Amino acid sequence: MKNTNGDKLVQPLNGLKVIDCTLALAGPYASLILADLGADVIKIENPSQADMRNIGSEPVGANKKEYDTPYKGENGKFLIVNRNKRGLALNLKSEEGKKIFLKLVDSADILVQNFRPGVMDRLGFGWDDLHKRNPKLIYCSISGFGEGSPYAKLGGLDLIAQGMSGLMTLTGLPDLEEPIKVGTPVTDMGTGMYGVIGILAALRHRDISGKGQHIEATLLDTPISWLTWRAAEYWESGDIPEPQASGTGGYRAFKCSDGKWVNVAINMGRLFERGAKVLGLEHLVNDERFNTDRARTKNQKLISEYFSKEFIKKTSEEWIEIMQEIGVPVGPINTISDILDEDPHTKAREMVVEVDHPRIGKMKTLGVPMKFSETPGKVKTAAPLLGQHTREILEELDIDEKEHKKLLEEGTIYYD
Template identity: 35%
Template sequence: MLPLAGVKVIELANLLPGPFCTLILADLGAEVIKVERPPLGDPMREIMPGSFESINRNKKSLCLNLKDDKAKNVLINLIKQSDVLVEGFRPGVAEKLGFGYEKVRTFNEKIVYCSISGYGQSGPYASLPGHDVNYLGVSGVLSISGDPQGPPAPWGGVQVADLCTSMYAALSITVSMLAREKSGQGDYLDVGMADCLLAWAGPRLGEYFSRGKPAKEKFMSRGAYGAFQTKDGRYLAVACVEDIFWNNLCRLLEREDLAQKEEYRSWSERNEHANELNNILSKYFMEKNRDEWMILLKNADIPCSPVNFFEELDHDPQISSKNLIYYFNNIPLVAFPVKFTKIEPEKIKTAPKLGEHNPEILASLGY
C-alpha cells in the first residue's frame, strides 16, 4: 500500500504550482480530485495541452460551477470527506466563493488547507497578478540570471518559482498531516511563490554578501564550468569546481602550465578570469566530437555530461536506465523520480477528461 493511500485531496488550482504539488501527492497514493470550472476547465488544457497531461496524470476531474448553489453543496459534502484542500486563487477569491479556510474548517476541522499564491496572503504585493518571471524578479533571482555580462534574463528553461513552490507545498502538507495524527487538528498553510524562491536563493544570497557584493559578471562567471560546443556541433557540460578536477583537465589537455598559472590556481581565481579561461578551453573542445570527449573526460575523472536536447533523452543511457519516461498519445510523461526500497509509487495513468469523474464522485456523495 502506498503511504498516502486513503488520503483524499481536493485541488482548486490551475496552471502549474497547485497541480504539480498535488501530482506529487497523487504519485504517493493520494486520491486527488481536480475541481474544474465549466466550460473549459483548467486553462492549461488549451494553452499547453502537453504540459496539462504531464502534471494532471493520476487525478480525477470533477467539473463544478462554484457560483451555483447546488455545485457549492457538492463541494461542501466533498470537503467533509477530504483530508486536504489545495487552492491557487488570488488572496480573497476563495473567501468570495464561500470556501476560505475559516468557512471550510466549519465543515471539516481536521482538513489541511493549503493556499498557493504569488506573494502569499499578506504584504503590499499580495493582490497583484503574476507569473514565474515576476517572482524571479521580486526574489532577486532574476538579477543574477542570464548572461553574466548581460541584463537580467529569464533563461532558466523551467518554471523555477512554480516548481520549487510545489515542492514546499507538498512537503508542508505531508508534515501537517503527520502533525494532525498527534493533535487531531488541521492547519492552514500560506505558501507564497516569491517566499519559496527566496528560500532557494538563500545559499546564493549568502555567497553574494560574503564576497563583498560583486557585480553580476564577477559573481556569476564560472571558469572551466559550463557548456562547451564540440567539433560535431553538439555540446557537453564540464564542471571543474574543485582543484583536483581542474588539475585532471589540465593534464588531459597536456596543459599543466594552466594549472600553475596564478590566475587559475583556485576556484575563485578561475571565476575571476572566466572569460579568458573558457575561451582557451572552447578551442580545445572544438578539436574532437562530443562522444570522444566524453570517453576522455570520464577516464580522466573529470565531471562531465552530454547536453541532451529533449529529443535525445530516450537515447541517453543514464536516462533510459531509470525507466522514468512513459509515452501516452506521443506525449512523454515523467514518473515520480525517487527510488524507494519498500515503496513503489503509483503507476502512471493519463490525465482525466474534463468532468470525467463527475458520475463516480457524485454517486459517492449520494447524488
C-alpha cells in the same frame, strides 16, 4: 529500484483524499505529486469553463485540424500535470454545488488551491470557514506573493516571479542586454514542490496533534530561497552577482570541434589537476594564479579562456570519454528529444511512460522521479476528461441517480 512488495501496489499516500482546486501549473503540480504517490486527488472544474483546460496550449497549425494532432484536441500541458487524478465538474457558485463541495470537505484530508487571493473566501471556502467545518483538514494555498506581502493582491506568474526575485539577472550572458528567464517554469514547479513539503510536514503534525493547518507557498518566496550561493556571495563581498552564463572558470560548458557543447566540472583541487593535464595545460596546476581554490575563483575568466582554446580541438564525444576516464564530472548538452527519446538513463529509470487516455489512446507522459523500495509512486491513469468521474464521486457522497439528473439539468454538474 526494485519494489519488494511484489505485485501489490502499496503507495506512501494511499488512503488520503485531496481536493484539487487549481489552475495552470503551480497548483496542479503540487496535487500531481500527491496523486503520483497514491493520494486520491479529485480535481474540481467548472462545468461551463472547459476552456480553462486550454491555458498555455499551443495553437494548432493552419493546415491541421485539432483532431489531427497527437493529443486529438486535448491540451498537452493540461494532460502532463493532471494524470492520476479523478475529475469532478462542479459549479462552485451554485448553492447545490456548494453543498456538494462541503460534503467532499467533510471527508477530505487535504485541499490545494491556487485561485487569486480572496476567491475561495468569497465562495465561502476560505481557510477559516473550512477549518471550522473540518478541523483536521490541511489547507494549502499557492499564490504569487502570499498573506502579509505588499504585493498580495497582485497577479503572480512564473515570469513575474523570476524577474522580481533576481533570478533573471543571474541567467544569460553578462554582455546581453535582454534579461533571460529559465527555459521551463521553475518557480511554478518549485512552489508546487514547496507546497507538497509543507503538506507532508503538516500531515506529520496532524498525526501527533490531530489538527490540520493552513500552509502557504508563493511564487516569489520560492526563487528567493534559491538564491543561496549568490546571496552568500553578495553579503560577503557587497558585489551584485552577474549573469552566470553556462557557468564560470572550469565549471561551465565548452564548445567542441563538432559544434556541440559539453558541461564539465574542472574547478576544484584534484579535478582541476586532472582536467588541466588532459587538456595539455599542466603548467597551470602550479601557476600561482590557479594553484588554490581562492586563486582560481579570482581568475575564472582566464581559466575559461585557456580551456576554451583546448576543448575546440576535439569532438564532444571524445572529450566526454576522456573526462569520464579520469573521473572528471562531464555531460552532454542534450536536446529535449535526446533526453526523452534516446537516453538510456530515461529508459532505465522509467522517466517516460505510457498511459491510456479515453480519447487519445496510448500517450506518453513523464515518470515519477522519486523511487521507493517499499511504496513506489506510479502513473496509473491519464488526466481525466471534463467531468469524467463526476457520477462515481457523487455516488460516493450518497447522492442518487435521480439527483444526478436534476443537478445535470441545472448545470451544477457535468458528465458525458
